[in-house]
Amino acid sequence: MNPPPTPAEIAAEREPDEPPVDAEEVSRLQRIRRRAGVGHWLGVWVGRQMLRLPWLTRFSLTRKRQRPQLQNDGATYGTTLAADGVPIGYCYVPPAAGAPRRPGVVHLHGWMETKETHAETARTLSGLGHPVLMGDLRHHGDSGGPFVTFGVKERHDVDTLIDLATERGWFEPPVITVGFSTGAVAVLAHLAVDRARSSSDGPGPRVAGCAALAPMISLRRGVRWFRGMAAPQIAERWLMLGVTEAIRRAGLSFDETELRDVVKAEDRPILFAAGERGDRFTLGDQVEELHRLKTRGWTALHTVPGVTHFAVGVEAFPAILPKWEALLAVVRELCDEPACADDGSAVEAGAEVEGVRTDLHPTAERHADHQPDRRPAGDQTAAAVGDQR
Template sequence: MTETDNPPSPGKAQHQAPAKAPWLARKLGRAALRFSGYPGRGIIGAVRRKQAKERGGRAFKVKTDDGVELDAWFSPADPRAKHADADGPPRLPIFMLHGWVEVKEFHFPRAWCLNHQGHDVILFDHRAHGRSSGEFATFGVRERHDLRQVIDTAIEQKLIADHRVITLGFSMGASTVLQHAPTDERVAGVIAFAPFVNFREAIRSFRFKLAPWIDDKWLMRGFEAAATHDAGFDLDEATTLDAVKQIAVPVLMIEGTLDSNLPPRWHTQKLAAEKKQGPLEVITIDEATHVSLCRRTWPGLNEKIAAFCARLR
């Protein structure tokens, strides 16, 4: 199957109650939802954390409504920022969300770049990731509420002065910021690197890449059972497509032509087609894979992101 093909649509059986999922399929689904809790994840990025502290950054904690403790980091704007508006209001703060099995420290260099443009940046580890607690990732279902609570806490602690914010995410984080945007009037704009249409289609995309011989129906039943009975959420709540239809603020989507994890034709381009309200810009990076799109510094991309953010008020 090539990237230009459309993945087969799920059948009705895939949306039925997951009670009869095969044991192995459910175990596989549960393992995927818990994979972000790999041992030693809390010490990843220690060097960058030290560098960030030397730049004036500091950690803070956010307690969610369901008792999860999120490890967050405040990275302040450079007071000498060359591109800060001298006579206008300060640049909006940016909340940056990492992808699945990542940690926030992976994205400190991009945060520092935005600091140089005059933006305060807040990053945090998703639940069940990095230094945050929690047992399962829910791919936006609970994470979008976590983002709201991180914004609330940053304002309460007076880390940010402006109640208008920009949200930026990578992969699972990108889908989370898009799912969150229509529910929070404080969001002035959204930047999404390689988001997924919904969790079900994200699973299907990874199946095509890693194990196309696995039966789709069998795998979906396992994930449904793991999500419902083990992690306590509905698989179909993690839908980015429905959220995008409701977003009126400006959105910048960024895709890579060689992204085989979440191929643009199946995900970013379908999301862009449903953005009917407000401005939309899509940037395509040639030769970028899923990982390199989010991690590498691509020529001109930081400047385009900075320009998008500078227009937001």
């Protein structure tokens, strides 16, 4: 017999803006669990698979095909140890020869992917002059760990990768972090870790900007989206009860994956991207909500029409590049870094250099009037500035 849920367990399933749990709610959900039977254990099984299934990615055909190609291009492969001793697989892609040097990039992939899934993205960024360090999420590809934690522990692995890049001399902070889906959750959550570290240790933050491609707001919301997209025949209450139990057995909590407060508190530039809002095959609604919550500092939302969630981080990345350039311009300004000519020499902002955009606020992204925190003046609408704030 499955034990009935406690008020604390029920409260863990609720959204922050939902009313508190009362006695009637507890009684109703206890009746649901008693009737659920197989439905509840199906939910537990689904939750366990979410955490443990990614070990299959070590047999990925994309991984086997792209790895030798990346190595032929000069990429460096290896593993490094996270703070808790878990091995983290990585691939370092150096900047293209002759390209102007740009900030280093730390990249994390999505659930049931590997770093090689985003090989073309790494090549694109390398061609622009970025040294790129791609990491495998826990329990994916070359990384160890008993299960993926959906950002709870992976947020700290971002620091491990930055440390590695610095020790090897590949690049130094400040860096730009990029993530897709679960990887986007990890790099966004890492912003709070980085902010806390910089305030306690003294040195400034090691991340200058972030590109979050199709992140979910929280694991709770992610599970509900996945059910609506792939398994609408499973009753949501049973699925959520089961997945909650599986998450708890793994020593995790849904609350640890919540991103709303992280985004609200962040003033560093964040570029969001997702498929179209209202499409059940995208996380557009959740990404737009996170974008709205980012009220401090620069932010932009790029909507990619006609693609599913799973295409945003790979096939759709070329369409995101114009917004990437806008993010890079703000990062350079915040870091007091001048623009560079093709030979790597510095040029003054506003100077005319063929093929180099030295204006820190490109025409296509310019606001007619800027507030001190780079948000547009009150008479500008989101549409007028391409949904960029």
